[in-house]
Amino acid sequence: MQTDNPDLVTVVGVGAGGWADLGRTPTEALLAAQVIFGSDRQLDLLPPEVAAERIAWPSPLLPALPGLLESHAGRRRAVLASGDPMFHGIGATLVRLLGAERVRALPHPSSVSLAAARLGWPLATTEVVSLVTADPAVLRRALNPGRRLLVLARDASTPAVVAALLTSSGYGAATVTVLSQLGGPSEHVVVGTASSWEHAAGDPLAVLGIECGDGPRISVVPGLEDDAYENDGQLTKREVRAVTLAALAPVPGALLWDVGAGSGSIGIEWMRSHPTCRAIAIESRSDRFSAIRRNASALGVPGLRVVHGSAPAALDGLPAPDTIFVGGGLTREGVLDACLAALRAGGRLVANAVTLETEAVLAAAYGRLGGDLTRVAVNRASPVGGFTGWRAMMPVTIWSVTSR
Numbered sequence: 140m141q142t143d144n145p146d147l148v149t150v151v152g153v154g155a156g157g158w159a160d161l162g163r164t165p166t167e168a169l170l171a172a173q174v175i176f177g178s179d180r181q182l183d184l185l186p187p188e189v190a191a192e193r194i195a196w197p198s199p200l201l202p203a204l205p206g207l208l209e210s211h212a213g214r215r216r217a218v219l220a221s222g223d224p225m226f227h228g229i230g231a232t233l234v235r236l237l238g239a240e241r242v243r244a245l246p247h248p249s250s251v252s253l254a255a256a257r258l259g260w261p262l263a264t265t266e267v268v269s270l271v272t273a274d275p276a277v278l279r280r281a282l283n284p285g286r287r288l289l290v291l292a293r294d295a296s297t298p299a300v301v302a303a304l305l306t307s308s309g310y311g312a313a314t315v316t317v318l319s320q321l322g323g324p325s326e327h328v329v330v331g332t333a334s335s336w337e338h339a340a341g342d343p344l345a346v347l348g349i350e351c352g353d354g355p356r357i358s359v360v361p362g363l364e365d366d367a368y369e370n371d372g373q374l375t376k377r378e379v380r381a382v383t384l385a386a387l388a389p390v391p392g393a394l395l396w397d398v399g400a401g402s403g404s405i406g407i408e409w410m411r412s413h414p415t416c417r418a419i420a421i422e423s424r425s426d427r428f429s430a431i432r433r434n435a436s437a438l439g440v441p442g443l444r445v446v447h448g449s450a451p452a453a454l455d456g457l458p459a460p461d462t463i464f465v466g467g468g469l470t471r472e473g474v475l476d477a478c479l480a481a482l483r484a485g486g487r488l489v490a491n492a493v494t495l496e497t498e499a500v501l502a503a504a505y506g507r508l509g510g511d512l513t514r515v516a517v518n519r520a521s522p523v524g525g526f527t528g529w530r531a532m533m534p535v536t537i538w539s540v541t542s543r
Contacts, residue, residue, distance in 0.1 A: 399467020
């Protein structure tokens with residue numbers, strides 16, 4: 140990559156060891172810079188021989204970032220980052236904003252790499268969860284017996300917050316190791332058990348190593364137990380939910396509209412399929428609206444967006460979806476047409492029907508647009524006196540179609 144480009148922004152990763160741990164290339168980049176951006180803490184790590192103007196990030200940063208960089212265009216600009224700028228860092232933000240050709244990243248070993256080295260954990264098989272900006276409830280999606288997790292702390296209160304969350308989720312026996320100021324002269328390690336965590340708040344620059352141990356098992360494939368959801372009966376049952384999610388075919392990064400969300404189970408399991416999957420649940424009833432939020436938090440996807448309103452009006456202004464599921468409201472005028480119109484080319488719509496009226500809507504759509512029409516009938520064993528018999532659930536008709 141050319142380094143004499145006047146539009147180039149050089150992002151230098153700095154560890155807890157500061158200036159003394161930087162290699163030749165990062166050192167030269169900072170010495171040559173005319174303006175350096177970073178947090179107050181990061182800027183304080185620079186020695187006097189770095190002559191550049193030092194500018195501390197404003198708060199909030201993201202809205203101010205484009206204008207701040209532009210106001211110093213034409214100068215040799217450098218940005219300080221913690222560890223690896225491209226791993227949950229400012230480097231990735233700058234690439235999204237400026238493009239990869241205008242960002243030069245000079246990484247330092249990330250705190251996650253250092254934590255894995257200290258703990259002796261293979262990084263390739265250890266899941267990393269960042270709580271720097273995320274709701275701590277996202278951690279629940281990663282919990283399962285025997286799992287090892289590395290968690291990036293938001294601040295000094297994170298260990299206590301995580302210990303409480305582990306305990307409330309049935310993982311009170313989990314071992315929590317807090318590794319602070321990794322790679323620096325003040326490196327510090329604290330170990331404890333989640334249910335008995337009593338350590339005082341420590342350093343905000345910390346990574347948590349979590350050994351889950353034993354606890355509740357939660358499937359990583361669609362079709363969670365029905366009782367995993369708070370619901371008033373408006374719930375796509377697990378067998379039909381599994382078939383429906385297979386028809387929806389979630390892929391990383393895709394956005395789902397869950398129209399007539401009920402308890403939110405489809406959108407929730409869509410998001411659980413991959414950390415980058417996104418979903419918007421549209422629900423008209425206020426009591427279900429609140430239950431969807433609680434279900435999403437309990438199952439580790441608090442980022443599920445919930446829209447209170449009725450389709451098709453509630454769909455106006457929403458981000459364009461990659462996939463749509465219609466679980467309710469099919470007989471309402473304009474709902475199906477609005478959903479089909481919102482799909483991009485190659486997008487997918489799946490709709491479920493349990494009544495004759497909604498079946499008629501799907502049959503007509505199938506006749507007009509094609510796709511796949513499937514009927515699912517499920518029987519569950521249940522007591523019949525002193526014996527056991529089959530009890531039929533209401534059959535569900537599933538229509539799926541890909542837009543052209």
